[in-house]
Amino acid sequence: MTDAEFELSRRSFLHRVMAATAGAGIAAVSPWAAVAAQASPAPGDRVRLGVIGTGDRGRALIRNILKTRNCTIAALCDSYAPHLAKGRALVDPKVRSFADHRAMIDAGGLDALVIATPLDRHAQQAFDGFDAGLHVWCEKAMARTIADCGAMVTRSRARRKVLQIGHQRMFHPTYLAARKRVQAGEIGAITQIRASWHRNNSWRRKVPADATDRQINWRLYRDSSAGLMTELATHQLQVGNWFLDEAPARVIGSGSICHWKDGREVYDHVALVYEYSGGRKFIYTSLLNNARYGCEEQIQGSKGTIEAELGRIYQEVPPKVLALQRMQQDVQRGHKRTVPIGGATWFPELPVTTPGESLGWGEYDETMLQFEGFGEAVRSGTPLPGLLAQAYDASVASLLGEQAMDRGEAVTWPTNLVAV
Incomplete structure (x- = not known):
C-alpha cells in the first residue's frame, strides 16, 4: 500500500x-x-x-x-x-x-x-x-x-x-455503531449476552533450544496467567460490561483441563455465568478443542439481537402461533378454516435465519x-x-471468574476495589 x-x-x-x-x-x-x-x-x-x-x-x-x-x-x-x-x-x-x-x-x-x-x-x-x-x-x-x-x-x-x-x-466502528443503536433502544432492554471464544488448538508453542517452556508457554502456567480468562475472556467481559452499563454483581462457573492433558496448569475449558442487576446475565464459554462457534458475542434484547463480531443486527420476528391455539382463536372469532387431521400442533423453535442488517465492517x-x-x-x-474504568472492571471480572471456578462456588463483586 x-x-x-x-x-x-x-x-x-x-x-x-x-x-x-x-x-x-x-x-x-x-x-x-x-x-x-x-x-x-x-x-x-x-x-x-x-x-x-x-x-x-x-x-x-x-x-x-x-x-x-x-x-x-x-x-x-x-x-x-x-x-x-x-x-x-x-x-x-x-x-x-x-x-x-x-x-x-x-x-x-x-x-x-x-x-x-x-x-x-x-x-x-x-x-x-x-x-x-x-x-x-x-x-x-x-x-x-x-x-x-x-x-x-x-x-x-x-x-x-x-x-x-x-x-x-x-475503538472499532462496528462496536461503536452497535453501542449507538443499543442506546437508541433498537433492540429493547438487554437481558442476556452470550459470548464465546472457541479454538481448536493446544495453545502450546514449540520451545526453541535456547528457551524454556515457561518462557515460551507462559499462558499455560498459573503463576503467569489465568489462561482463557485473562488472555481471551477479558476482551468479551469488557464488551458485556460496556453494553450492560455496569460491572457484574457475582459470578459462578466451572473450569476443567478437559482435553489437553499435557502438564498445563490452566483450564482448557471454561463455562461461567456473570449476574448483573435486574437478573441480567452474561454467559461465557471458552474451549480449545472445537472451533465451530469461534469468537462471538450475542447481545440479546426484547426487540432484537446484535452479533457484534459478525457485524449484524437482527430484529425479533413475531412468534409462531401453534395450530391448537390458532383453532381456539378461530372459534372465539367465529371463523372457519380447514384443520388438517395430521397437522403439527408444535413447531420447533429453531434459530432465526433472517439475514439481519449490517452494522458496518471496519477494514482498518x-x-x-x-x-x-x-x-x-x-x-x-x-x-x-x-x-480505564472499563479495562479495570474487565480485568477484575476475569480474575473473579477464575476464583469462582477454583472454589466451585459463587463469588461476589468485591466492595474494596479502587474507585476508577
Missing part, C-alpha cells in the same frame, strides 16, 4: 468512527474514540514510545504504532533475543534496543511505555514506568491479581500519569486508533475519558 492509499484508507476508517458515534451524543457512546479520531499530526512532536515485549502481540502493536500520526517508536526491549531481533526488523535501524526494561528507562528519551509482556510482569513494569515519570499503555488483562490491577491505577494517579489498557473493541485495524488516542492523552496529560 502506498502512502497515499494508506492515508485514504485511514480517512475512510476515521469517518466510520465518527459516523458511528455521531447523533447519539458522542460522550454517551464513546468519548475515548471521539478524541482518538480527532488526533492531529504534529511533525517533530510525536510521542516517543518504548515497547517492552516484541513477541507476536508486541510486533502487531509495533506495526500499528508505525501507522499513527502522533506516535513514534524510540526504543525496543525484550529479554529473549530472537524476539528482539524480529522487532528490530520492523523499525528504523536507529531505534535503540535493550534486554532489560529498566536499562531502557534509564537511558531516557521516552515519553511513555508500551507493555506487551507476560501478564505477571505488567504491574512491576508499569510501576517502573510511572516512577520514572512515564505514561503507560499496557496490554490486557491488566495484571495477574486484582490487588495489582488496583495498584496500577493508584500508582498512575499518584504520579499523575496516563494508564491506558489495550481494549481495541472500544482499530489498534492504530487506540494508539492515536493514547498519543493525545500523553500530550495533554489527561487519560481518555471512561477508558
